[in-house]
Amino acid sequence: MARYDKGHRDTTRRHILDVASSQFRESGIAAIGLAGIMAEAGLTNGAFYTHFASKEDLVRAVLLDALERRAQKHKDNLANGLALETTIRDYLSPGHRDRAASGCPTAALVSEIARHPKATRDAFTGKTCDIIALMAAQMPDGSAAERRRRAISVYATMVGALQLSRAVNDRLLSEEILENAVEAALALANGCARGSRVGVPVRP
Amino acid sequence: MARYDKGHRDTTRRHILDVASSQFRESGIAAIGLAGIMAEAGLTNGAFYTHFASKEDLVRAVLLDALERRAQKHKDNLANGLALETTIRDYLSPGHRDRAASGCPTAALVSEIARHPKATRDAFTGKTCDIIALMAAQMPDGSAAERRRRAISVYATMVGALQLSRAVNDRLLSEEILENAVEAALALANGCARGSRVGVPVRP
DNA sequence: TGTACATCAGTGAACGCGCGTTCACTGATGTAC
DNA sequence: TGTACATCAGTGAACGCGCGTTCACTGATGTAC
DSSP: OSHHHHHHHHHHHHHHHHHHHHHHHHHHHHTOOOOHHHHHHTTTTGGGGOOSSSHHHHHHHHHHHHHHHHHHHHHHHHHHHOOOOHHHHHTTTTHHHGGGSSHHHHHHHHHHHSSHHHHHHHHHHHHHHHHHHHHHSSSSSSSSHHHHHHHHHHHHHHHHHHHHHHSSSSSSHHHHHHHHHHHHHHHHHTTTTTBBBBBOOOOO | SSSTTTHHHHHHHHHHHHHHHHHHHHHSSTTOOOHHHHHHHEEEEEGGGOSSSSHHHHHHHHHHHHHHHHHHHHHHHHHHOOOOOHHHHTTHHHHHHHOOGGGGGHHHHHHHHHOOOHHHHHHHHHHHHHHHHHHHHHHHHSSSSHHHHHHHHHHHHHHHHHHHHHSSOOOOHHHHHHHHHHHHHHHHHHHHHHHHOOOOOOOO
């Protein structure tokens, strides 16, 4: 019998990844140190570098993993015939707002990602494309191009609203933001944006 | 004649504030150190504490100032009778995307603010209320409550889209996000969200 | 008018601390001959 | 079968560095008497 089970190394790596993923989403990438992650994972500092080349390498791996999991959720919803409305209401819920550690990595980290090196942004960009494509497939109607346009608008609204609802320090305003964003996202998903213009009445 | 001009102290404080404001928006709060700010401002480390009580105090002052400036811009647009469309197109432009240092502090820092102490979040919340109220006043039609609802949705879409456009590493996708968000924000401002539901056809 | 002290805006070195990263080492197991 | 070496997953102390913050000091000016 081996000192470590077969696959032990993979399990450890997975564990570090999960701990880092939670902590990054909870507190931000710059605010979290490797020592804290390794301690939470039940390991010592030095072991980190037998699994990852650098902190940036970990960040990239965390993003790829966390975004892939979210993409998988979209795939499941699609396969189960779940309406986009469920996805939207789930995303813009007080539960998601209050549990950033297990929530959407984009809402938690998007502004930090914009300041990270090319490789990290490449990883983010690729997975974001996947998520947009999956949301597009969930749109109730419209051409492929039209569905994609809607998916982008809906996603932007969701990400922006969740972040605002987390930052404001007023329970009522926070819930007001979530509720209004649900309505807005549903309307956008339904295709309300085409041809609409401020100041120009919508023709009947 | 005094060693320092009258108001010299205020000028210095303003200068530190401006430097910090730019650097925070460009690189994030956690990633920027006081030494760097003071060096850029042409002063030494120690002088910082004759103007601010702590880094957190500076963060709060920067937010209050930068958000007040944005609110003022909304006020000016309103006073000059500028259409909301101009505000939206300006916000969701490649220029704003590429110049975060002088851009919207909310888009640059909202997820970090969510993790800061109460006093900082209070400051953010108050100014965000002001901005929402000013955007509501810019809405083309609708009751006060209706305008406010639209303002919240439009703002969330703007903030989310600008951040996504900054994070993705693909010029085409970035511009696609901005352009679609402009359409979506205009439609939402025009009041498309009321009564719309996915899967339920809009009644004529 | 002279002088002693106060004030102002800042200097610049130092504090303790935690960061990302490196590295010599450990100890259980596997492998070669 | 015995033994010498390799491998694996990890330990834990140390590296240099930059962080936020403190503090004794400076030097020009203002004020009291």
